[in-house]
Amino acid sequence: MIDSAYIRENSDLVLENLKSRGYKLDIKGFLALDENKRSLQQSLEVLQAKRNKLSKDYGELKKTGKSTQALDIEINQIKTSIIDKELKYKDAEVKLNLFLSDIPNLVAETTPIGKDANANLVIRRSSEPKIKHSPDHLEITSKISTDIAAKLAGSRFAVLENEFAALQRALIQLMLTEATKKGYKEMYVPFIANRDSLFGTGQLPKFEEDLFKISEDYYLIPTAEVPLTNLHRDEIIDLSKGPLKYTAHTPCFRSEAGSYGKDTRGLIRQHQFEKVEIVQIIDPADSFAALEEMTSHAESILKILDLPYQIIELCSGDLGFSAAKTYDLEVWLPSQGKFREISSCSNCLDFQARRAKIRYKQDGKINFVHTLNGSALAAGRALIAVVENNFQQSGKINIPEALRDLMKRDFIET
RNA sequence: GGAGAGAUGGCUGAGUGGUCGAAAGCGGCACCCUGCUAAGGUGUUAUACGAGUUUUUCGUAUCGAGGGUUCGAAUCCCUCUCUCUCCGCCA
Secondary structure, three states: OOOHHHHHHOHHHHHHHHHOOOOOOOHHHHHHHHHHHHHHHHHHHHHHHHHHHHHHHHHHHHHOOOOOHHHHHHHHHHHHHHHHHHHHHHHHHHHHHHHHHOOOOOOOOOOOOOOOHHHOEEEEEOOOOOOOOOOOHHHHOOOEEOHHHHHHOOOOOOEEOOHHHHHHHHHHHHHHHHHHHOOOEEOOOOOEEEHHHHHHHOOOOOOHHHOOEOOOOEEEOOOOHHHHHHOOOOEEEOOOOOOEEEEEEEEEEOOOOOOOOOOOOOOOOOOEEEEEEEEEEEOHHHHHHHHHHHHHHHHHHHHHOOOOEEEEEOOHHHOOOOOOEEEEEEEEEOOOOEEEEEEEEEEOOOHHHHHHOEEEEEOOEEEEOEEEEEEEEEHHHHHHHHHHHOEOOOOEEEOOHHHHHHHOOOEEEO
């Protein structure tokens, strides 16, 4: 959520900024809603003050046994107009909030301007991929199956068998270990979130169709960013000892509405996938440095796994709803002959903090924190990358050094 | 699933219709005293929105959430959510 006072006072700036991400802000509509709400609030409060005063007088009269008749009429009139005004005010407030909650975050100053993914910048690359082309993971092994999963659940699910299930588990184990080494506190969290939590991180109300809704108030989490960021919803936290850093491994559930026909083969785009997420809740002054740090942390996992990758910076037009600045880590997939997203690290500034009311106190002043989130990494996609980038002509898959102890083996027979 | 109890400020906890945004204690902050340490004293210490001023301020709302009764609700009534205890079931 963007501060409505900020929009009011910097409307041209905001308009221009949001335009760069392809969002056309109805500034006139906003100003009207905002003005309406404030003027209703003012007149309502005048009435309430009057009523409070009269009620006190009423009490005095009662106490001294005097007649309250004269006040009765006046109070009754005020009550009626308060009820009327209250309804109008609440309506105006709801409308303004709805309007505000639909607006994406402002784009950070350093984010490159561009229309779509074509304008994203490559920041850096690892060394050249050793394997330029390979069969895809479904061709490599029958132990990764989407057919069986289709019987169990439907399309866009997978069943992993034996060594491949173990490989995914080992990847998760490695990622969690690395994250905790970097000071992220490991958390185990619910895989179901309520509406308030999903509003806090920005999935609701606008992107409900991307979620699996399991009952009126419950949704499956699309990422651990939701529970981790919401750990401190509605709190004023202490940041004097540094940022709060959390990590969790969770399955992620996405309906993938709107991606029909895209990435239909294999594990690349699933309704359910495993991910290790990292989140920081931090002093606003430090958030951009923290984004670099988080990105390099996610990057370090790719290095440890010896996977070829590139890091890109998303341009304004390709940014997610809550993000002001985002780095994507893309891993080389030989079967596709291109880099594919395996992690996304974002600085959300105070956008989520406003929605989730996460604040901190500094020198007696209360401010919104900044929140950051990143994948470190998406385990399902990491599995594909390991399999395809280590597939040997002999038919074996070499296991990366870092996973050999965990897997208790050096290679997998397909 | 059955029965009961409860939800108040950073924490503990008082408050059953007006003088309550709310006692007291703890914690925090500021100052004082004390020759390091320890202890003591005084004061201060919720949040949001709006108006004004940009130094001082004022108004309104908020005691789990929402509704109701009342001139007036932390306090009474209803609904919901959550927590705790006991029983049942259970990984």
